Amino acid sequence: MLKNIIFSLQEKSYSIENIKMQMVRTAEYIRTCGYCSEVYVCGDEAFDKADDDYKKETLVITDEADNAEELRNRGFYCVGVLHEGNQGQEFKGLKYVFSEIEEVDMDSFVKVYQRYAGEPWEVIRTERLMIRETTVDDVDEFYRLYKEPEMTKYMEGLFENPEDEKRYQKDYIDKVYGLMGFGIWTIVRLEDNEVIGRAGYSVRNGFDEIELGFLIGKKYQHQGYAYEACSAILEYGKSVLLLEQVQALVKKDNTVSINLCKKLGFKEKDVVRVEENIYSHGYSGDGTERNVRLEKAHFGEYVRFFKSLD
Numbered sequence: 001m002l003k004n005i006i007f008s009l010q011e012k013s014y015s016i017e018n019i020k021m022q023m024v025r026t027a028e029y030i031r032t033c034g035y036c037s038e039v040y041v042c043g044d045e046a047f048d049k050a051d052d053d054y055k056k057e058t059l060v061i062t063d064e065a066d067n068a069e070e071l072r073n074r075g076f077y078c079v080g081v082l083h084e085g086n087q088g089q090e091f092k093g094l095k096y097v098f099s100e101i102e103e104v105d106m107d108s109f110v111k112v113y114q115r116y117a118g119e120p121w122e123v124i125r126t127e128r129l130m131i132r133e134t135t136v137d138d139v140d141e142f143y144r145l146y147k148e149p150e151m152t153k154y155m156e157g158l159f160e161n162p163e164d165e166k167r168y169q170k171d172y173i174d175k176v177y178g179l180m181g182f183g184i185w186t187i188v189r190l191e192d193n194e195v196i197g198r199a200g201y202s203v204r205n206g207f208d209e210i211e212l213g214f215l216i217g218k219k220y221q222h223q224g225y226a227y228e229a230c231s232a233i234l235e236y237g238k239s240v241l242l243l244e245q246v247q248a249l250v251k252k253d254n255t256v257s258i259n260l261c262k263k264l265g266f267k268e269k270d271v272v273r274v275e276e277n278i279y280s281h282g283y284s285g286d287g288t289e290r291n292v293r294l295e296k297a298h299f300g301e302y303v304r305f306f307k308s309l310d
Contacts, residue, residue: 002113003057005030006046007039008071010064013085014041022083023061026101033106042067047074059113061098065091077116095178115178123185123200124232130188131199131229133177138186139166141195145217154254155215156276182241184213187229189220196220199229201237201246206275209247209306210237214257230264238309248305249274258303266305273299 007023014020023039030037040046042064050058055075062068063086068078072093080091082099091097096112098104111121120133139162145151146158159165176183184200199214212233216226237243248266250257262268276298 001057001119002035002059002110002117004036004054005059005061005109006037007081008042008044008047008060008062008064008067009039010067010086011041013063013083014039016085019083019085022102023081026104029102030106030109035106035109047071047076050076056117059109059116061101063089065089068094077113079112120186121177124236125190126228126232128190129196129225129229129232130190131185131232132188134169134173134184134186134198136166136169136173138195139169141186142198145195145197145215148218151215151218154251154257155213182210182237185233187216187225189225196225197229199226199233201233201241201243204249204274207247207249209245210243212237212246212248212307214260226260227263230260234264234307234309243309245306245308245310248307249302250305252301252303261305264307266307269304269306271301272304274302276300 005027007027009020009023020039027037027039038046042062052075055077058076060068060071060076060078061081062071062078063081063083065080068080068091071078078094080089080094080097081101082089082097083101095115113119114121120135122130122132124131139158142158142165143162151157159168172183180203182201184198184202186195187197187199188194189196197214197216197220199212201210202213204211212230214226214230216229234246237246248261249272250261252271
């Protein structure tokens with residue numbers, strides 16, 4: 001869990017009053033949000049004294065690329081920062097670089113830390129639900145949800161081997177969330193922190209529009225959770241992702257989901273053929289690319305819905 005946000009500045013930057021004060025004011029803002037924050041010069045002995053627990057709880061903001069590399073090699077999570085004194089600095093190997101540091105809000109600091117630390121982002125919170133990024137630990141819960149045969153009657157199932165599904169999910173977390181800024185998320189019931197389903201946005205091969213998808217475990221159906229989650233996700237798509245239109249593809253005989261789409265304000269357009277069961281029984285990945293073996297293709301008929309978010 002994030003506890004400390006530390007600024008590590010080149011000595012020449014620290015000596016320039018305007019740059020130093022930008023960082024000092026930002027550190028003061030961070031402290032008002034309940035976190036520890038200090039401004040140091042690169043090479044400060046405070047970093048030498050840091051133990052592993054401190055490193056895991058700390059995000060370092062630095063304006064010097066070599067310093068970032070050194071701190072990363074020592075186990076710190078690092079973010080670059082650009083200012084008037086280091087324009088053109090290249091922070092190779094860093095996922096994130098801030099500019100206009102005083103305009104960065106606390107939520108952005110936290111989310112960057114969470115991405116480095118492998119913690120899921122909380123995306124949406126409703127009256128009864130939290131919708132957050134999926135973790136590998138969620139996979140075991142998914143098998144609990146999917147064990148009912150009817151859960152895979154209208155949608156893709158999971159890989160037969162949970163370890164294959166976990167490898168797939170790890171690749172998904174690494175590539176989709178960070179690259180696209182959205183994905184299929186996990187739905188958690190707030191009252192007992194129980195995983196009850198999945199929902200979110202995806203991009204389907206052969207279609208141009210972003211697609212809304214949803215699944216609620218059998219045990220939790222008929223309680224309004226799907227409508228509550230999807231309504232919030234559609235609002236998030238409009239206000240945060242700035243989507244103008246989304247689609248939903250529902251198997252032709254899935255009357256429950258068809259009725260939900262209509263209740264959510266989707267309008268039926270047509271019936272399309274969609275490729276099904278595109279994955280084999282196994283999955284392997286080496287961390288850099290997906291390696292999914294394809295089965296013989298077959299298709300199902302799906303009702304295509306559209307909803308304008310303007």
